[in-house]
Amino acid sequence: MEQVTYKVSEVEHLERIDKLLSSMNEEWSRSQVQQWIKNDLVVVNENVVKGNYKCKTGDTITLTVPEPEPLDVEPEEMNLQIYYEDSDVLVVNKPRGMVVHPAPGHVSGTLVNGLMAHCKDLSGINGVMRPGIVHRIDKDTSGLLMVAKNDMAHESLVNQLVHKTVTRRYKAIVHGVIPHDKGTIDAPIGRDEKDRQSMTVTEKNSKDAVTHFQVLQRFKDFTYVECQLETGRTHQIRVHMKYIGYPLAGDPKYGPKKTIELDGQALHAGVLGFDHPRTGEYLEFEAALPKEFEEVLDWLEKRS
Numbered sequence: 001m002e003q004v005t006y007k008v009s010e011v012e013h014l015e016r017i018d019k020l021l022s023s024m025n026e027e028w029s030r031s032q033v034q035q036w037i038k039n040d041l042v043v044v045n046e047n048v049v050k051g052n053y054k055c056k057t058g059d060t061i062t063l064t065v066p067e068p069e070p071l072d073v074e075p076e077e078m079n080l081q082i083y084y085e086d087s088d089v090l091v092v093n094k095p096r097g098m099v100v101h102p103a104p105g106h107v108s109g110t111l112v113n114g115l116m117a118h119c120k121d122l123s124g125i126n127g128v129m130r131p132g133i134v135h136r137i138d139k140d141t142s143g144l145l146m147v148a149k150n151d152m153a154h155e156s157l158v159n160q161l162v163h164k165t166v167t168r169r170y171k172a173i174v175h176g177v178i179p180h181d182k183g184t185i186d187a188p189i190g191r192d193e194k195d196r197q198s199m200t201v202t203e204k205n206s207k208d209a210v211t212h213f214q215v216l217q218r219f220k221d222f223t224y225v226e227c228q229l230e231t232g233r234t235h236q237i238r239v240h241m242k243y244i245g246y247p248l249a250g251d252p253k254y255g256p257k258k259t260i261e262l263d264g265q266a267l268h269a270g271v272l273g274f275d276h277p278r279t280g281e282y283l284e285f286e287a288a289l290p291k292e293f294e295e296v297l298d299w300l301e302k303r304s
């Protein structure tokens with residue numbers, strides 16, 4: 001079992017504990033957190049509480065996360081946006097709001113559920129919970145993902161990620177006006193010791209992380225950028241842009257809350273390129289911005 005300790009901040013004062021905990025990790029559903037509370041796995045200031053407990057500034061929450069139970073992942077018919085598919089690989093455009101793979105308490109409605117209904121042959125390297133998944137993007141990030149349909153393809157794609165030969169370009173809207181046209185952020189990322197559900201730039205238990213960015217358009221108090229990943233750390237773009245003082249707009253974890261009309265961070269994985277595992281041919285795909293992202297850009301342009 002993993003134990004997570006969290007200190008309630010001023011902005012979270014009077015927030016329900018079940019809502020607060022479920023917002024800390026996209027793989028924790030609210031119903032699952034409520035069950036943990038019922039099972040006395042959540043204590044506040046060393047006292048057992050109920051699911052409707054309203055947190056107070058300075059409260060120390062301790063959550064004991066139980067070991068996940070083996071789950072049967074069920075196929076679900078979905079209208080997936082498949083950009084490419086053959087006997088080895090598949091490229092899919094994940095919509096905003098969809099979780100990539102199932103987790104305890106969140107076993108349906110994920111991309112993996114839809115992929116299992118779409119095709120029966122997915123690599124088994126990552127096990128039953130994440131068949132075929134080579135890399136992932138956050139729930140509220142939209143865009144392109146490559147999926148392996150057999151173990152040979154999986155190993156090849158992972159090897160390309162390790163050797164930094166995969167092209168991954170993201171569009172993002174950030175707070176503030178970036179004065180320079182482009183730049184590179186080279187700063188190691190690791191788990192935040194003060195908040196175990198967040199990542200941060202740190203020298204402790206970290207891995208190297210490099211993000212290149214280019215300004216596409218400046219607005220009154222926001223900037224529209226394209227970021228290219230050289231490495232693929234958890235929350236890398238979100239953490240790096242915050243680190244240099246330009247956090248992503250709409251990001252509930254790393255940026256100011258509720259500054260734009262978008263549920264979650266303004267981040268879209270728009271370009272994905274890799275060498276085909278079998279033929280070696282370089283393939284590259286581009287997915288247009290989602291409608292809601294375009295609407296935010298239009299709104300920013302009008303108010304500027």
